[in-house]
Amino acid sequence: MTRRLTELFWRHPIIVLLLVLLCSAAIITPAILSVGNILLMLRQYSALGIMAIGVTFVVLCGRLDVSIGSLTSLVVVVAIALHDAFGPAISIIAAFAAAAVVGLINGVLIAYLRLSSLVTTLGMFAAVQGVAHVLAVDSKKLVENPDQSWFAFIGRGFVFGIPVPVLLFAAIAVGSALIMTRTNFGRAIRAVGGNEKAAIYSSINAKAIVFWSFMISALCTCVGGLIMASRVMQAQSDTGVGLEILALSAVFLGGTSLGGGVGGMGRTVIGVIVLAAVSNTLVLTGAPAEAQWLVSGSIIILAVWLDSVSRRRRLLA
Amino acid sequence: MKYLVKLALATMLAGLMATAPGMAQDWLEGTPEKPIDELKIGFSFRGGAGGNQYVIQYLEKARAMAEELGIELVVVDAEDDPARQTQQMPELIAQQPDAIVVWALNAAGIVPAIRQAHGAGIPVVTVVADVDESGKEFVTAHAGPNDTLQGTQAAEALVEAMGGKGNVVALRGPTGFAPADQRHQAFLDVAAKHPDIKLLDAQDANWSVGKGQSLMENFITRFGRDIDGVISSDGYTGTGAYLASEAAAKAGQIDEGHIKFADPNTVATAYDLIKDGKYSAGVLQLPQDDAEFSFKIAVRVAAGIEVPRYNYLPTPVVTPENAAEHPRPGL
Amino acid sequence: MSLRRDTVDTPRVEGGRASPLYGLIGGVWSATGKSPAWPLLVILCVFFAFQSPIFLSLFNINIILSQAALTGVLAIGLTPLVISGNVDFSVGAIAALGTCVAVVINNQLGFFPAIALTLMVCALFGLLNGLIVERLGLSSIIVTIASGTALKGLTFIIFGSGTIMATGSLFLDIGYYKVAGISVSVILFLLLAIVLALMLRLTVHGAHTFAIGGNRQAALDAGVNVEMHVLANFAISGLMAGVCGIILVTGLGAGAPSLAPSYELWAIIAVVLGGTRLAGGGGTIAGTVAAALSLTVLRNGMNLMQIDARWFLIVLGSSLIVALILDRMRSGEPETAE
Numbered sequence: 001m002t003r004r005l006t007e008l009f010w011r012h013p014i015i016v017l018l019l020v021l022l023c024s025a026a027i028i029t030p031a032i033l034s035v036g037n038i039l040l041m042l043r044q045y046s047a048l049g050i051m052a053i054g055v056t057f058v059v060l061c062g063r064l065d066v067s068i069g070s071l072t073s074l075v076v077v078v079a080i081a082l083h084d085a086f087g088p089a090i091s092i093i094a095a096f097a098a099a100a101v102v103g104l105i106n107g108v109l110i111a112y113l114r115l116s117s118l119v120t121t122l123g124m125f126a127a128v129q130g131v132a133h134v135l136a137v138d139s140k141k142l143v144e145n146p147d148q149s150w151f152a153f154i155g156r157g158f159v160f161g162i163p164v165p166v167l168l169f170a171a172i173a174v175g176s177a178l179i180m181t182r183t184n185f186g187r188a189i190r191a192v193g194g195n196e197k198a199a200i201y202s203s204i205n206a207k208a209i210v211f212w213s214f215m216i217s218a219l220c221t222c223v224g225g226l227i228m229a230s231r232v233m234q235a236q237s238d239t240g241v242g243l244e245i246l247a248l249s250a251v252f253l254g255g256t257s258l259g260g261g262v263g264g265m266g267r268t269v270i271g272v273i274v275l276a277a278v279s280n281t282l283v284l285t286g287a288p289a290e291a292q293w294l295v296s297g298s299i300i301i302l303a304v305w306l307d308s309v310s311r312r313r314r315l316l317a
Numbered sequence: 318m319k320y321l322v323k324l325a326l327a328t329m330l331a332g333l334m335a336t337a338p339g340m341a342q343d344w345l346e347g348t349p350e351k352p353i354d355e356l357k358i359g360f361s362f363r364g365g366a367g368g369n370q371y372v373i374q375y376l377e378k379a380r381a382m383a384e385e386l387g388i389e390l391v392v393v394d395a396e397d398d399p400a401r402q403t404q405q406m407p408e409l410i411a412q413q414p415d416a417i418v419v420w421a422l423n424a425a426g427i428v429p430a431i432r433q434a435h436g437a438g439i440p441v442v443t444v445v446a447d448v449d450e451s452g453k454e455f456v457t458a459h460a461g462p463n464d465t466l467q468g469t470q471a472a473e474a475l476v477e478a479m480g481g482k483g484n485v486v487a488l489r490g491p492t493g494f495a496p497a498d499q500r501h502q503a504f505l506d507v508a509a510k511h512p513d514i515k516l517l518d519a520q521d522a523n524w525s526v527g528k529g530q531s532l533m534e535n536f537i538t539r540f541g542r543d544i545d546g547v548i549s550s551d552g553y554t555g556t557g558a559y560l561a562s563e564a565a566a567k568a569g570q571i572d573e574g575h576i577k578f579a580d581p582n583t584v585a586t587a588y589d590l591i592k593d594g595k596y597s598a599g600v601l602q603l604p605q606d607d608a609e610f611s612f613k614i615a616v617r618v619a620a621g622i623e624v625p626r627y628n629y630l631p632t633p634v635v636t637p638e639n640a641a642e643h644p645r646p647g648l
Numbered sequence: 649m650s651l652r653r654d655t656v657d658t659p660r661v662e663g664g665r666a667s668p669l670y671g672l673i674g675g676v677w678s679a680t681g682k683s684p685a686w687p688l689l690v691i692l693c694v695f696f697a698f699q700s701p702i703f704l705s706l707f708n709i710n711i712i713l714s715q716a717a718l719t720g721v722l723a724i725g726l727t728p729l730v731i732s733g734n735v736d737f738s739v740g741a742i743a744a745l746g747t748c749v750a751v752v753i754n755n756q757l758g759f760f761p762a763i764a765l766t767l768m769v770c771a772l773f774g775l776l777n778g779l780i781v782e783r784l785g786l787s788s789i790i791v792t793i794a795s796g797t798a799l800k801g802l803t804f805i806i807f808g809s810g811t812i813m814a815t816g817s818l819f820l821d822i823g824y825y826k827v828a829g830i831s832v833s834v835i836l837f838l839l840l841a842i843v844l845a846l847m848l849r850l851t852v853h854g855a856h857t858f859a860i861g862g863n864r865q866a867a868l869d870a871g872v873n874v875e876m877h878v879l880a881n882f883a884i885s886g887l888m889a890g891v892c893g894i895i896l897v898t899g900l901g902a903g904a905p906s907l908a909p910s911y912e913l914w915a916i917i918a919v920v921l922g923g924t925r926l927a928g929g930g931g932t933i934a935g936t937v938a939a940a941l942s943l944t945v946l947r948n949g950m951n952l953m954q955i956d957a958r959w960f961l962i963v964l965g966s967s968l969i970v971a972l973i974l975d976r977m978r979s980g981e982p983e984t985a986e
Contacts, residue, residue: 029539036570037538044531064789115972116927118789119920122913123972127965133958137373141648142585156564232526232557234586238369239527245793252790283535286518290804297798301791305784364957394957398909400718400896407711408951411702425811426900429820449813 010313013306014255014267017299018274025281032284039163045276046165047224048243049269052250053169053176054220056268057213059251059258060180062193063110063117065214068221068247070129071102072240075225077132079151080235081139088151095229096222102128103218107211125244129237136237146233155230165227172220177265189213250275253300255307262311274299344613349620354387356619359409359417359439361430363446364396369524370648371582371604375445378608388616399423406430410437416457416619418611421446424495428452440618444611446495457618460611460628464496467581467600468503470634474598475546475579482513483545486536488522488529488558490550497524497550500581504548517543522554526586529557537565546577552584552599552646559590583635585646592640599635601643606630685922685938688971692942696949703952706829712941712948713830714899717837718892720940722915723922724841725888727936728848729881730919733861733928734788736777736882738796739889740912745799746770746893747903748807751814759818767890773799774886778879796912803905811904814897823898833895838937840891844884845933853877861928917964918943921971 009016026033032041042049051068058065075095082091106124110117146152157164180186191199192206200206228239254271256263278299282292345353362376376392383390391412395402399422409417410433417434419441421427428451434441435455445461475485487504490497501519508514517540522528529549536544547562549555555578566573574595580587583599590596610630617624635643696703722739729736746766754762777795781788814820825832848854856877859867868874892911897903922939924931943964950960 031538034538036568040534040538044534109969109973113973113976115969115976116920116925118926119917119972120969122917122920123965123968125913125965126917126961126968130958130961130963130965133961137958141370228527231530232560234526234553234556236370236525236527236553245797248790249794249797252787252794258787258789280535283520283532284539286539288804289521290801290809293797293801294805295798295801297794297796297801300794301780301786301798304786304790304794305780308785392954393951396957396960399904400899400907401715403899404711404715404718405951407707408948411705411707411711423811423900423902423904425813425902426904429823429899429901451813 010310013310014253014270014274014303017303017306018270018277021274021277021281021299025277025284028281029284032281037280037284039161039166041276041280042166042169042273043163044280045272046163046169047227048246048250048275049169049224049272050172050227051221051224051243052247052268052272053173053265054217054224055244055247056251056256056263056265057176057189057216058117059248059256060189060193060263061210061213062196062258063210063213064248064258065106065121065217066118066244066248067102067106067121067124067128068217069240069242069244070125070127070132071099071218071221072225072228072243073132073237074098074102074128074135074240075222076229076239077136077139077235077237079226079229080141080143080233081135083143083149083151084140088149091151092226095226096219099218099222099225100215103215106218107214110214111207111210129240132237132240136235139235141235143233151230152233153230155227155232168223168227172223173265173269180264185209185212246275249296249300253303255303257308271303274303345617345620345622347617347620347622349622351620353616353620356386356416356616357389357391357412357414358383358615358619359412359414360390360392361402361406361409361417361419361421362392362394363402363420363422364394364398370584374604374648375608378605379612382609382612386616388619395422397422399426403427403430406433410434410439414439414619416440416442416615418442418444418615419448420444421448421495425449425451428455431455442611442615442618444615445607458614458624458626458628460614461630462496462602462607462632463629464499464581465503466629467602467632468500469507470600470632471500471579471581471598472504472507472548474634474636475548475577476507476511476514478577478579478597479514479546481511484515484517484540484543485546485548486517486533486540486544487519488532488547488549488554489519490524490554491521500550522550522557524551524553526553526557526560529554530561531557533558533561534565537561537570542571542575544571544576546579549578549580551582552580552587555580555596555599556584556586556590559587559595581632583646584648588635588640588643588645591635591637594637597636600632601635601646602630602632603644603646604648685935685942685971688921688967689938689942689945692945692949696945696952699949700952703949708948708952710826710830710834712944713834713837715948716940716944717831717833718895719911719914719918719943720837720937721840721888721892721895722911723918723936723940724837724844724933725885725891726915726919727922727924727931727933728844728854728857729878729885730924730926731848731861731928731931732857732878732881733864734781734878734881735792735916735926736774736788736885737792737912737916738773738777738799739885739892739915740908740910741796741799741803742770742773742886742889743892743896743908743911744905745773745803746890747896747900747907748803748812748905749903750819750894750897751812751903752807754819755812755815759816763894766894767887770890770893771883771887774889775879775883777886778882781882782875782878800905807903807905809905811902813902817901819898820901823901833898836891836895840888841933841937848933853880857881858929861930863929914943917968921968923975 031037055065078098079091079095082094109115109120188204188209191204192209196206250271251268253274254267256267278296279292393405393408402422403426417439428449431441431452432455440457443456443459447459489501520532522532547558549558559578562576565571577597579598581600582602587599591599607630614624614628702708749769750762750766753765777792780791822832856872860874896907918939919936922935
């Protein structure tokens with residue numbers, strides 16, 4: 001019996017970790033397992049979750065994208081600035097346009113000019129954040145009468161009692177998982193991430209694959225940004241600061257590794273849930289923000305290590 | 318006829334131009350050592366270009382005033398890094414201004430920089446954020462809002478709205494930042510005087526709407542109906558907390574309208590809430606007023622006119638009753 | 649069995665090893681050809697010299713150098729690590745920790761114990777990063793991002809969120825002291841740069857660092873103790889972060905967990921801008937120094953021109969990308985996936 005449990009543990013250490021986490025949290029604060037709180041927890045992390053899913057496509061290709069935080073700031077600024085003058089529809093389209101431009105630039109530079117993804121997106125991280133700051137100065141910073149606009153529905157609405165952001169997160173997660181498992185595109189991504197040269201020899205258009213992965217990352221970030229904008233209905237141009245670290249942490253926490261072709265959407269979702277659970281537990285127990293950093297940082301290392309051990313065990317087994 | 322009109326206009330214009338410097342000089346309360354428009358003022362600006370509308374609008378107003386008065390304003394932006402702000406002081410000193418205005422990021426870390434400026438013979442005016450005790454002797458004057466007073470005003474308004482008893486949650490500003498700490502301490506002092514007021518918990522909301530919202534959601538999960546009042550560190554945070562409580566009320570987690578809100582540094586959204594009576598009180602601290610007030614002090618110092626050591630910007634309390642008399646904040 | 653050596657920086661001298669000085673000069677010379685940072689620095693300096701009369705004054709140059717010293721120290725500490733194929737995103741957090749440790753120990757035990765302990769603690773933390781990466785076989789990107797976050801939280805928890813002032817004036821006195829108009833921190837920065845450059849070029853450790861970065865497996869097969877060298881580089885990275893923390897304290901006379909915000913990002917940008925490849929195997933200290941200077945010159949110059957600080961981020965991000973593109977066009981090498 002214990003043997004089977006241990007085996008189960010090593011196959012999916014992250015899931016076990018999550019369960020342990022939730023159980024200990026429940027002991028400390030019973031309120032954490034209430035339906036209301038779970039929905040709340042998920043809602044607070046849905047925007048980040050969607051961003052993490054988007055960036056998982058990039059990581060599966062063996063690349064990194066650290067510009068997603070700044071892009072979030074830009075999306076929020078654009079959406080709020082245009083809302084009152086042009087209506088929610090136009091502001092959403094404009095936000096997607098801005099995100100598409102960023103994704104395009106990233107994609108072209110990294111896939112076609114073959115620049116380093118970390119450094120390029122680092123440069124974009126700075127430039128896009130700067131643009132967000134510059135735009136924020138002279139533009140409208142808040143939405144008057146937020147309740148009268150359907151834009152509020154994105155971040156604040158409920159469908160059958162489930163918050164809209166959670167539904168969006170679930171939909172995008174499921175959709176992405178299907179793309180990865182059922183389509184040629186998904187298979188190609190794994191191939192490129194696993195062994196790019198081999199993928200090219202198998203006549204996979206690696207450049208296009210990488211390009212589109214950055215596009216997807218940017219568009220997902222846009223959705224996340226719109227959710228955040230809808231929640232606060234104000235433009236603070238540092239909204240996205242630090243989000244790229246969180247999103248990437250969720251991805252790695254889940255066990256996706258950089259370009260081993262290993263990992264997937266399910267793992268990312270688990271990573272997001274773990275982060276949400278940790279943060280939620282700590283806040284509910286009254287711990288200061290600093291404790292959250294300490295705990296989440298340590299958990300990430302623990303999780304990544306457990307996952308790498310589990311992978312090695314499976315290789316040897 | 319046309320000629321007469323032109324003559325009249327020209328005379329009026331000349332008259333205006335003659336009196337304009339006179340108009341500008343009303344607030345000087347003294348004779349400047351040299352003409353105002355020959356002054357040069359250095360501004361060690363805390364930066365934080367991102368997100369913080371107060372900071373951005375403050376700088377805009379300061380620049381506008383400088384232009385209006387014909388003063389050369391040299392700004393160095395510390396981009397939210399205390400080390401950089403201290404390191405940039407020599408840059409300002411090199412410009413040889415008549416006064417240096419400092420909006421300090423870190424009360425202790427700025428002291429070496431202020432000492433340098435003082436040593437170079439340039440008078441220093443600190444604005445918005447005060448400096449550590451060890452540095453106060455090098456500062457000619459301080460100008461800005463009185464955060465302790467604001468915190469007290471907001472806290473007292475909240476306690477009164479709560480009827481002198483109940484449980485409060487506090488949403489603080491960035492920890493380690495003097496204005497935020499002073500406001501929180503002011504609340505603690507007020508609460509100490511009212512034994513029936515209990516503080517449930519305080520968390521850092523970083524003066525952000527989103528953070529205020531999520532923290533309030535968590536508070537509601539933890540304490541539910543036990544929460545009677547929320548004291549926030551600024552209007553942004555308070556607005557976020559209010560949004561959370563509204564959503565929770567709709568979901569039935571708490572009773573609508575039960576929780577009282579009050580916070581210093583009202584912003585546009587909080588102002589609207591006060592007008593609608595959903596908020597108990599706010600304290601008006603407009604960046605434009607702050608900048609104008611403090612800048613005038615700086616100009617006087619630069620012109621060699623004596624000023625009081627401490628100059629506090631009047632910050633009126635905004636309540637649902639008097640909200641219409643006050644302008645809506647532009648941030 | 650000879651070790652494959654990556655960059656050919658030491659000119660071959662008949663009949664013996666090149667003298668250290670010659671090797672250093674040769675290294676700097678070829679570095680100018682390798683990295684985009686030097687031409688960038690020259691262009692920026694010329695541009696700003698025309699924009700403002702103060703730019704080239706000794707006073708301003710010292711300001712530039714002192715500001716560059718902060719991220720510069722971090723960047724040169726990162727360079728050997730990056731050459732060996734790793735990265736360290738936690739150096740900002742280590743530097744912040746360093747400021748707190750330095751001040752607290754100084755107030756309890758005095759100045760010199762403070763310096764010693766700070767350097768030790770920071771180097772140890774770097775070593776810890778290294779152990780996690782090497783022994784557990786994990787990616788340094790993930791590990792150091794996480795450890796940096798964790799350390800930031802730990803520092804806040806241990807030292808509180810306020811600023812701690814240093815008693816006594818020794819730190820600040822050192823901060824003020826100038827030799828021929830140049831601050832002590834700048835001299836320290838340049839000295840350390842020279843030491844590290846010599847280390848990379850002349851020592852066995854340096855040679856192995858390049859080899860490990862170039863082809864880790866080949867180095868392993870060649871019998872190189874890869875783990876030891878990588879650990880040493882991590883320790884160096886931590887140590888330099890400690891130096892950065894100490895320099896911060898000499899400037900501020902105080903320490904706080906909130907200092908050095910995002911410094912690791914600027915340091916990494918400087919490393920890459922300086923021509924060191926993130927994939928490992930190539931790079932120069934000189935390039936890193938030039939890049940750190942370029943970043944500071946850019947900021948300083950824009951300040952002198954009174955351009956709003958907001959634009960700095962845009963200019964920085966774009967120049968980084970432009971530099972990458974230029975570098976790619978020059979070398980024509982396809983970058984490996986990373």
